[in-house]
Amino acid sequence: xxxxxGIIGAGPAxxxxxxxxxRSGIESVVIESRSRDYVEQRIRAGVLEQGTVDLxxxxxxxxxxxxxxxVHAGIDLRFGGRSRRIAFDELTGKHVVVYGQHEVVKDLxxxxxxxxxxxxxxxxxxxxxxxxxxxxVVRFRDANGEPVxxxxxFIAGCDGFHGICRPAIPEGVLSVYDRIYPFAWLGILAxxxxxxxxxxxxxxxxxxxxxxxxxxxxxxxxxxxxxEENIDEWPDERIWxxxxxxxxxxxxxxxxxxxxxxxxxxxxxxxVVEPMQYGKLFLAGDSAHIVPPTGAKGMNLAIADVKxxxxxxxxxxxxxxxxxxxxxxxxxxxxxxxxxxxxxxxxSMLHRFEGGAFDHRVQLAELDYxxxxxxxxxxxxxxxxxxxxx
Ligand code: FAD
Ligand code: PHB
Numbered sequence: 001x002x003x004x005x006g007i008i009g010a011g012p013a014x015x016x017x018x019x020x021x022x023r024s025g026i027e028s029v030v031i032e033s034r035s036r037d038y039v040e041q042r043i044r045a046g047v048l049e050q051g052t053v054d055l056x057x058x059x060x061x062x063x064x065x066x067x068x069x070x071v072h073a074g075i076d077l078r079f080g081g082r083s084r085r086i087a088f089d090e091l092t093g094k095h096v097v098v099y100g101q102h103e104v105v106k107d108l109x110x111x112x113x114x115x116x117x118x119x120x121x122x123x124x125x126x127x128x129x130x131x132x133x134x135x136x137v138v139r140f141r142d143a144n145g146e147p148v149x150x151x152x153x154f155i156a157g158c159d160g161f162h163g164i165c166r167p168a169i170p171e172g173v174l175s176v177y178d179r180i181y182p183f184a185w186l187g188i189l190a191x192x193x194x195x196x197x198x199x200x201x202x203x204x205x206x207x208x209x210x211x212x213x214x215x216x217x218x219x220x221x222x223x224x225x226x227x228e229e230n231i232d233e234w235p236d237e238r239i240w241x242x243x244x245x246x247x248x249x250x251x252x253x254x255x256x257x258x259x260x261x262x263x264x265x266x267x268x269x270x271x272v273v274e275p276m277q278y279g280k281l282f283l284a285g286d287s288a289h290i291v292p293p294t295g296a297k298g299m300n301l302a303i304a305d306v307k308x309x310x311x312x313x314x315x316x317x318x319x320x321x322x323x324x325x326x327x328x329x330x331x332x333x334x335x336x337x338x339x340x341x342x343x344x345x346x347x348s349m350l351h352r353f354e355g356g357a358f359d360h361r362v363q364l365a366e367l368d369y370x371x372x373x374x375x376x377x378x379x380x381x382x383x384x385x386x387x388x389x390x
Contacts, residue, residue: 081249
């Protein structure tokens, strides 16, 4: 088989890239190791930056998001037993939209199907080769176990943090920048009425908690926990009690416990590789970088990368200009590092660390400053709604 761009991974990065390339008349094939059903049900991110929302709308895949997405014009920061609001609209004129990542994935797959695009789900044994040549190849077995060789002009490694593309780059090429945090998030999805319309990020001596939502009847919540936490030791009741304890104080939100329909522990890590390209292979999204979820940035960064990459392919195929492809990594990394900084800062300000009482006092002072100084609130707001695309 032959294509212009072979795309590995049907997450937000791979699917959005295929969609943008199609709009430029560039052919691609997407291959994915999971089933279509699995990627459409996988619960992950939920907050879309204004730029992500605009891109989905402008390219014709935002219709369902416009109907079902929830516009959020601010968040609450809760500390010292009370909540203070950061008003995004007032400070930046922008907002975010709460709409599940798996819903974005469903909309993008529907668009690929409508456009008659080639996608292979349930593949096994994916491998890439000849990355330095003019004919890089992707090899895999399709859902029937038949071997397929896909010869490409370029390969896009959109296969997430545990994919095979980044490890296919020879040793010594990539620089790795990494930070592992000494805690994780226990996340739940529950059939319970959200306690309020907007998200609550709470700093508490017992640890961080985040109250989010997916719809008027579904609540999404996270608790800071140990990275080795055994989920079996967290029956529903214990989760609700712990969240309630971490929200205690003035105007404590009134939790209405309901059936927990999903539970999981997510590790917290900051990670970047440089450069994001080797020969004809381009890395995008989580395959090149991950952020701790406190800033709600992972999916948005993935979308920002593939916007830059699609424009670079468009310049190459449309005008024979390879300058933008050559600059891909540098262009993306400028924004990625600013977003890494924001995610690290939010994580540092909101979680409980081992530093003890002094560090906690400094966190409270910082939260007090951030929520009372217009300059500091604006800094948080403009990063949260999303820095401009490069
Ligand atoms: P992925 O979504 O990981 O997609 C990669 C795809 O490649 C997968 O479908 C995988 O199955 C496939 N694949 C892997 N290996 C192979 C192979 N060998 N062959 C073929 N296919 C392969 N981000 C936000 O922006 N906002 C949030 O609020 C937010 N909250 C989060 C909460 C949680 C609990 C978690 C876990 C993440 C959160 N994130 C958030 C991060 C966000 O989900 C990721 O950054 C995002 O999924 C990255 O998209 P991607 O397409 O790069 O990678
Ligand atoms: C979510 O709703 O899943 C969510 C919201 C905000 C975050 C992380 C996750 O910072």
